[in-house]
Amino acid sequence: MTKHIAPRESREFEMSLAELRGDCARMAPHWVVPAADVPAPVSPSLIHGVVVPPSSARLIDAMSDYGD
Numbered sequence: 001m002t003k004h005i006a007p008r009e010s011r012e013f014e015m016s017l018a019e020l021r022g023d024c025a026r027m028a029p030h031w032v033v034p035a036a037d038v039p040a041p042v043s044p045s046l047i048h049g050v051v052v053p054p055s056s057a058r059l060i061d062a063m064s065d066y067g068d
Contacts, residue, residue, distance in 0.1 A: 015023075
């Protein structure tokens with residue numbers, strides 16, 4: 001089987017890393033980052049209703065990083 005190589009004109013535009021970085025640097029000021037919503041801390045007394053299946057609890061208990 002022979003490989004057919006398309007002429008350079010018909011191939012996708014090839015860009016160097018330096019050109020790509022330059023394009024990104026020029027576009028960066030246009031990207032707006034929304035302000036992050038910081039969640040309010042929750043008191044441990046308000047956390048309830050969490051159910052851990054026994055098999056998951058045994059799995060974590062058997063892990064030396066967590067269970068010992």
